Amino acid sequence: MAPDLLLDGATVVTMDGGRTEHAVGHVVIENGRIAAVGAGPAPESLGPRTDLSGCLITPGLVNTHHHLYQWVTRGLAVDDGLFGWLTTLYPIWGRIDADVVGAAAEAGLAWLARTGCTTSTDHHYVFPADGGDVLGAEIEAARRVGLRFMPTRGSMDLGRKDGGLPPDHVVEDIDTILAASAAAVDAHHDPGPDSMLRIGLAPCSPFSVTGELLRQAAALARDKGVRLHTHLAETTDEEQFCRERFGRTPVEYMESLGWLGPDVWLAHGIHFDDDAIKRLAETGTGVAHCPTSNARLGAGIARAVDLRAAGVPVGLGVDGAASNEACSLIEELRHALLFARARGGPLALAVRDALELGTIGGARLLGWDDQIGSLEVGKQADIAVWRLDGLGHADIVDPVAALVLGAAPPLELLLVGGDPVVESDRLVTVDEQDLTHRAVAAHGRLLARAGSVTGQQERNHS
Numbered sequence: 369m370a371p372d373l374l375l376d377g378a379t380v381v382t383m384d385g386g387r388t389e390h391a392v393g394h395v396v397i398e399n400g401r402i403a404a405v406g407a408g409p410a411p412e413s414l415g416p417r418t419d420l421s422g423c424l425i426t427p428g429l430v431n432t433h434h435h436l437y438q439w440v441t442r443g444l445a446v447d448d449g450l451f452g453w454l455t456t457l458y459p460i461w462g463r464i465d466a467d468v469v470g471a472a473a474e475a476g477l478a479w480l481a482r483t484g485c486t487t488s489t490d491h492h493y494v495f496p497a498d499g500g501d502v503l504g505a506e507i508e509a510a511r512r513v514g515l516r517f518m519p520t521r522g523s524m525d526l527g528r529k530d531g532g533l534p535p536d537h538v539v540e541d542i543d544t545i546l547a548a549s550a551a552a553v554d555a556h557h558d559p560g561p562d563s564m565l566r567i568g569l570a571p572c573s574p575f576s577v578t579g580e581l582l583r584q585a586a587a588l589a590r591d592k593g594v595r596l597h598t599h600l601a602e603t604t605d606e607e608q609f610c611r612e613r614f615g616r617t618p619v620e621y622m623e624s625l626g627w628l629g630p631d632v633w634l635a636h637g638i639h640f641d642d643d644a645i646k647r648l649a650e651t652g653t654g655v656a657h658c659p660t661s662n663a664r665l666g667a668g669i670a671r672a673v674d675l676r677a678a679g680v681p682v683g684l685g686v687d688g689a690a691s692n693e694a695c696s697l698i699e700e701l702r703h704a705l706l707f708a709r710a711r712g713g714p715l716a717l718a719v720r721d722a723l724e725l726g727t728i729g730g731a732r733l734l735g736w737d738d739q740i741g742s743l744e745v746g747k748q749a750d751i752a753v754w755r756l757d758g759l760g761h762a763d764i765v766d767p768v769a770a771l772v773l774g775a776a777p778p779l780e781l782l783l784v785g786g787d788p789v790v791e792s793d794r795l796v797t798v799d800e801q802d803l804t805h806r807a808v809a810a811h812g813r814l815l816a817r818a819g820s821v822t823g824q825q826e827r828n829h830s
């Protein structure tokens with residue numbers, strides 16, 4: 369019987385355990401899964417094939433940190449640091465609702481697909497009381513775009529009046545948060561092998577949640593068998609905050625609340641010291657490295673190389689669009705490599721290590737590496753096919769170097785579970801023009817709603 373799809377004649381980089389590569393190879397897809405991967409042309413007996421000479425086939429990229437709602441608040445506070453940026457944006461974010469989040473998430477996920485991503489997480493932590501079902505809106509957006517999705521039910525319960533960072537009207541009480549988190553898992557989480565949707569729990573950060581919420585969220589996640597995510601060590605201010613308030617470093621504080629372990633991944637981790645890195649490695653706690661966002665906010669360069677060397681699982685994230693207007697996952701591979709070498713010298717991170725961070729490394733953080741992250745028989749056919757025979761890449765000798773060091777190449781094909789999401793560098797599941805209009809309209813509605821705030825900003829800038 370002929371396979372559903374036979375990709376032939378391309379370079380194949382599998383990212384399997386032996387890091388197998390085929391200068392010219394093929395991938396056979398049946399029932400949404402990889403049925404064969406091998407060197408040379410596929411056997412003639414398999415019948416018709418898609419000729420992909422001039423292309424590179426890799427696993428689809430895995431995005432391990434994002435805030436999709438921010439797609440409609442890009443380009444604000446562009447010359448500010450994290451705290452000034454947050455203070456400008458929180459009042460606007462506090463006005464989001466399900467309509468705005470749906471439009472933002474669909475645009476953001478579609479753009480991730482255009483940049484080679486087949487699986488994304490999302491850290492959503494802003495739930496205005498009158499905002500409707502914002503988590504449901506982004507789940508519907510992912511279904512429409514066709515990406516594998518792990519949204520996390522985030523939360524904030526430490527508002528300004530209690531010494532936290534977010535405005536009081538966007539924080540929820542702990543009982544509401546835990547009930548909504550349990551309901552999100554019960555309604556949406558699919559742990560099965562063909563799952564397109566899994567849920568995680570993700571209180572926002574030590575600045576914006578109480579220790580009690582962190583403790584109870586960890587207990588709930590373990591009871592439900594889902595993963596835990598939060599921001600940690602993004603700024604030196606946080607180190608100071610944790611030492612002053614709790615007499616502990618951020619990692620010691622999180623450990624005291626049950627927040628280290630192989631089911632936890634932390635965003636950023638820029639300011640970990642050697643002891644913290646050792647503890648993360650010992651406990652199998654993962655780190656989502658977000659080089660572009662960290663640079664955009666001037667927060668620093670995470671010690672990704674030291675984390676890897678110590679054995680900490682590391683993946684890549686674009687982070688929210690308000691701190692990374694590009695939101696290009698392929699660009700994160702390049703930035704991870706460039707920043708690692710700028711910091712640690714020419715041997716700090718190899719081009720294939722950068723690809724590993726963006727594929728199987730990310731899959732491990734999400735606990736999904738048994739199904740995605742590498743091209744191996746039996747795994748999901750989540751596949752990126754990059755066209756490297758055009759002006760930008762044709763004479764770069766090593767296709768992996770062309771992908772990581774060159775400009776972002778056109779995507780010839782992007783498959784999720786064997787289904788095409790991008791063909792010939794165009795989205796085929798959704799209408800890009802329509803998404804653009806809807807995102808622009810949502811941006812307009814949101815800023816009009818938060819009018820007094822943005823009016824103030826414009827006055828400050830004029």
Ligand SMILES: [Zn+2]
Pocket residue numbers: 433434435491599635687688
């Ligand atoms: Zn973030």
